[in-house]
Amino acid sequence: MPRIRFRLNGVETDIDADPDSSLLAILRGPLRMTGPHFGCGANECGACNVIVGDHAVAACDTPLWSVADKDVTTIEGLGSAQNPHPLQRAFIAEQALQCGYCVSGILMSAAALLMRNPTPSSADVKGALDRNLCRCGSHNRMVRAVLRAAEEMAAR
Amino acid sequence: MTEIASSPAPLKLPVSLAANPRLSSWIRFSPEGQVMVSPGKVEIGQGIVTALAQIAADELDVDIGRVQMVRASTPASPNEGVTSGSLSVQQSGRAIRHASAEIRQIFLSAASDRLGVGIDSLDISDGTISGPGNVRTSYWELAGEVALDRDATPGAVPKTSAQRKLAGNSIQRLDIPDKVFAHPRFIHDSALPGMLHGRVLRSELSAAKLVLLPEDGARAIAGLVAIVRDGNFAGVVSETEDSAEAALKALRKGAAWSAGEMLPDEFQLAGWLKAQPAEPTVIDKKTAPQSRKKSRTIRRQYTRPYLAHGSIAPSCAMAQWTGDRVHVWTHSQGVYFLRADLALVLKMPIENITVEHMEGAGCYGHNAADDVALDAVLLAKAAGGRPVRVLWSREDEMSHAPFGAAMAIEIEADLDEQGEILDWRHSIWSNGHTARPGRAAQPALLAATELANPFPRYISTNPLQAHGGGADRNSIPLYDFPSWQIECHRLLTMPIRTSALRTLGAQGNVFAIESFLDELAAERGEDPVDFRLRHLWDARAKDVIRSVAKRANWKPDRQTGRGYGLGFARYKGTGAYCAVVAEVEGAEDISVKRLTISVDVGEAINPDGVANQIEGGAIQATSWVLKERVRFDNQRITSNSWTSYPILRFSAVPEVQVELILRPDSEPLGAGEAAHGPVTAAIANAVFDALGVRVRDLPITRDSLIAAMELTS
Numbered sequence: 001m002p003r004i005r006f007r008l009n010g011v012e013t014d015i016d017a018d019p020d021s022s023l024l025a026i027l028r029g030p031l032r033m034t035g036p037h038f039g040c041g042a043n044e045c046g047a048c049n050v051i052v053g054d055h056a057v058a059a060c061d062t063p064l065w066s067v068a069d070k071d072v073t074t075i076e077g078l079g080s081a082q083n084p085h086p087l088q089r090a091f092i093a094e095q096a097l098q099c100g101y102c103v104s105g106i107l108m109s110a111a112a113l114l115m116r117n118p119t120p121s122s123a124d125v126k127g128a129l130d131r132n133l134c135r136c137g138s139h140n141r142m143v144r145a146v147l148r149a150a151e152e153m154a155a156r
Numbered sequence: 157m158t159e160i161a162s163s164p165a166p167l168k169l170p171v172s173l174a175a176n177p178r179l180s181s182w183i184r185f186s187p188e189g190q191v192m193v194s195p196g197k198v199e200i201g202q203g204i205v206t207a208l209a210q211i212a213a214d215e216l217d218v219d220i221g222r223v224q225m226v227r228a229s230t231p232a233s234p235n236e237g238v239t240s241g242s243l244s245v246q247q248s249g250r251a252i253r254h255a256s257a258e259i260r261q262i263f264l265s266a267a268s269d270r271l272g273v274g275i276d277s278l279d280i281s282d283g284t285i286s287g288p289g290n291v292r293t294s295y296w297e298l299a300g301e302v303a304l305d306r307d308a309t310p311g312a313v314p315k316t317s318a319q320r321k322l323a324g325n326s327i328q329r330l331d332i333p334d335k336v337f338a339h340p341r342f343i344h345d346s347a348l349p350g351m352l353h354g355r356v357l358r359s360e361l362s363a364a365k366l367v368l369l370p371e372d373g374a375r376a377i378a379g380l381v382a383i384v385r386d387g388n389f390a391g392v393v394s395e396t397e398d399s400a401e402a403a404l405k406a407l408r409k410g411a412a413w414s415a416g417e418m419l420p421d422e423f424q425l426a427g428w429l430k431a432q433p434a435e436p437t438v439i440d441k442k443t444a445p446q447s448r449k450k451s452r453t454i455r456r457q458y459t460r461p462y463l464a465h466g467s468i469a470p471s472c473a474m475a476q477w478t479g480d481r482v483h484v485w486t487h488s489q490g491v492y493f494l495r496a497d498l499a500l501v502l503k504m505p506i507e508n509i510t511v512e513h514m515e516g517a518g519c520y521g522h523n524a525a526d527d528v529a530l531d532a533v534l535l536a537k538a539a540g541g542r543p544v545r546v547l548w549s550r551e552d553e554m555s556h557a558p559f560g561a562a563m564a565i566e567i568e569a570d571l572d573e574q575g576e577i578l579d580w581r582h583s584i585w586s587n588g589h590t591a592r593p594g595r596a597a598q599p600a601l602l603a604a605t606e607l608a609n610p611f612p613r614y615i616s617t618n619p620l621q622a623h624g625g626g627a628d629r630n631s632i633p634l635y636d637f638p639s640w641q642i643e644c645h646r647l648l649t650m651p652i653r654t655s656a657l658r659t660l661g662a663q664g665n666v667f668a669i670e671s672f673l674d675e676l677a678a679e680r681g682e683d684p685v686d687f688r689l690r691h692l693w694d695a696r697a698k699d700v701i702r703s704v705a706k707r708a709n710w711k712p713d714r715q716t717g718r719g720y721g722l723g724f725a726r727y728k729g730t731g732a733y734c735a736v737v738a739e740v741e742g743a744e745d746i747s748v749k750r751l752t753i754s755v756d757v758g759e760a761i762n763p764d765g766v767a768n769q770i771e772g773g774a775i776q777a778t779s780w781v782l783k784e785r786v787r788f789d790n791q792r793i794t795s796n797s798w799t800s801y802p803i804l805r806f807s808a809v810p811e812v813q814v815e816l817i818l819r820p821d822s823e824p825l826g827a828g829e830a831a832h833g834p835v836t837a838a839i840a841n842a843v844f845d846a847l848g849v850r851v852r853d854l855p856i857t858r859d860s861l862i863a864a865m866e867l868t869s
Binding site: 021025028029034035037038039040041042044045047074075076079080081084088091092095097098099100101102103104107123125126127129130131132133134135136137138139140141142143 | 331336338342345468516771776798803805
């Protein structure tokens with residue numbers, strides 16, 4: 001099988017796999033990254049969202065070949081407990097989740113938004129998250145958290 | 157002096173503690189300075205472990221950072237049944253509070269002996285027990301010599317609300333950091349050494365028989381370990397998830413199924429529900445001498461469709477066999493109940509089965525969590541002792557998991573000449589609202605009905621009204637009508653599988669009662685708030701209604717295409733009080749702009765946690781009301797994706813304002829299900845206010861509005 005190279009959370013990665021495999025299967029399988037979650041397998045819920053370049057995409061619906069030579073960022077690359085991304089800090093501060101299964105995908109959609117638009121309105125945030133489903137009803141807290149993170153980033 | 161007993165000692169133990177009196181089964185101390193708290197209730201995204209940690213830390217006087225919450229498992233945890241019904245704070249919370257208070261007293265007594273000072277002069281601070289003259293010891297130091305292998309006694313006196321430092325405060329949830337930093341907590345992200353992956357083959361046809369299953373295609377898939385077949389149950393086990401998916405796909409391609417069982421006509425649900433064989437029960441009856449003369453009778457019918465739990469994660473479980481013993485990892489809401497059903501299916505002694513909880517996504521009731529656990533156990537039999545993780549597909553999650561039951565509700569009121577209510581009759585037709593495992597002599601798990609020697613399909617039942625009721629939950633009015641009769645008709649057929657969905661029947665009943673009251677108030681030309689207050693005797697009920705009316709500036713002037721509606725209920729008649737004012741906008745498509753909510757849960761252990769539950773419940777209920785309805789044709793569930801079963805998205809989510817009425821000295825009541833009924837009714841009433849159209853059939857969509865307009869005109 002051909003080797004496919006891409007940068008995963010800033011680290012040069014090359015993998016020997018079927019190029020038609022979904023990025024999600026590769027991330028969760030051989031690369032053992034469990035942050036992106038399987039929710040539907042059909043690009044309908046956003047639980048598996050990752051950032052490719054500067055756009056959030058559903059990893060379940062992204063073939064491996066399409067990320068060749070690109071930058072892929074997963075929740076694992078967003079920040080850590082020791083060095084959190086402002087979004088992660090804000091989601092804790094706003095207690096912006098209940099079960100949290102959707103949250104890694106939502107954080108990635110939000111991070112992609114803030115890369116393109118550092119000063120979003122509430123409507124911008126809702127628009128950017130509209131393809132992400134949350135079943136617990138934590139939407140308003142999540143929108144507040146994204147706005148809070150944007151303010152914090154702008155104040156730096 | 158730290159013990160101030162101003163509240164009277166309870167005469168009997170809290171219910172969960174009475175059932176599991178051994179103190180050490182709830183709380184243990186490690187010599188390293190930690191407190192292990194072991195509830196029988198499980199985290200399902202509702203924040204319960206944090207609330208319980210607060211209670212324990214408060215009562216024991218330790219820093220919450222020392223508290224380790226132990227996941228429920230059958231060998232090690234108190235048996236608290238199932239985590240459901242908004243009862244976790246009431247049951248587990250009270251048990252832990254009481255046990256902690258007694259344990260604190262036991263340690264004070266041991267410290268008094270060791271230090272040679274009186275109990276009354278000892279103080280506890282972060283687990284260190286100190287007294288006059290700088291004498292000190294600690295829970296950790298005494299842990300080895302204080303035996304907690306003894307039963308709780310009813311005499312222990314927990315702290316008063318004024319003495320609590322943590323309970324009553326919005327402590328940040330303990331599990332949230334892991335979830336935003338993607339540290340694996342979910343069963344879906346957990347791997348055991350040597351783990352294999354399983355997938356189950358199910359037909360989209362309802363209860364179809366597997367006629368033909370060629371295996372050649374699947375056998376050719378690299379990594380395949382086993383194909384499992386037992387009657388109509390079939391699945392694959394593979395080295396990797398990819399391989400399991402590929403093998404399943406190959407298996408599905410060749411499989412031939414019989415026709416499915418007939419499903420009802422989804423467009424004639426109310427008629428179908430009323431025509432089925434049913435078990436009638438009189439739920440409640442109130443009689444009064446009739447002094448006023450009946451002038452007329454009004455009758456209305458309200459319906460709600462089948463609703464899907466729609467967890468964002470498909471259900472998942474792991475199982476591993478060692479000889480004749482099996483270990484199961486599950487996100488089930490009840491590890492003991494699941495074990496009981498597994499024992500029935502496997503015909504094994506329960507001692508040979510260990511069931512251990514791991515977190516899953518929010519489930520909102522009895523979804524496929526238990527079903528997939530049996531699937532994993534059956535597939536793992538072919539794994540040669542290796543563990544197997546099984547994940548359902550999105551399609552199966554949306555079509556084979558149990559649904560919240562469809563309901564038809566008729567209310568009839570006799571009115572006097574002034575339109576005052578003389579008699580009230582409420583009748584429900586619905587499948588039972590629970591088919592949870594572990595309750596009956598037959599299993600309720602899906603695969604049990606698929607085996608070569610199948611168990612019959614378990615027909616859903618209803619919990620007794622004394623336990624909150626099922627289809628009849630919240631059907632007994634809190635209003636003081638002179639007389640009433642409440643009846644429930646539980647279907648004895650179940651072509652569409654139903655079980656517990658958040659609130660059971662309460663959402664439907666509150667929708668019906670509160671809509672009907674609105675109609676009667678409108679007939680009289682009376683304000684809906686005044687009308688309700690006039691019929692309520694319960695001061696706490698009146699408080700939430702007055703409070704929400706005030707905050708929503710009830711009632712704002714009517715504008716074209718904008719309306720306001722009120723909904724109220726006390727969950728189960730014994731739980732949290734919740735009143736809601738909904739503001740809606742629209743003509744053809746309704747959008748809910750704002751929900752103003754007042755809620756009284758008694759003592760709120762974690763006020764922000766309560767607000768989070770109420771907000772979430774309100775948004776979920778808005779989704780049910782505006783979007784949701786399980787779709788089916790005559791042989792299959794057709795709403796098996798997020799496209800065919802849409803839910804509310806960010807852009808359509810209303811603003812939600814929650815006010816808690818704080819009552820730190822009242823019993824704590826659960827918050828998870830308080831909002832759904834009142835929100836549903838408030839939206840329907842607001843739609844009437846905006847458009848003059850009364851929608852009595854949920855969901856409120858463009859189609860149902862048009863249908864309701866046609867009835868009105």
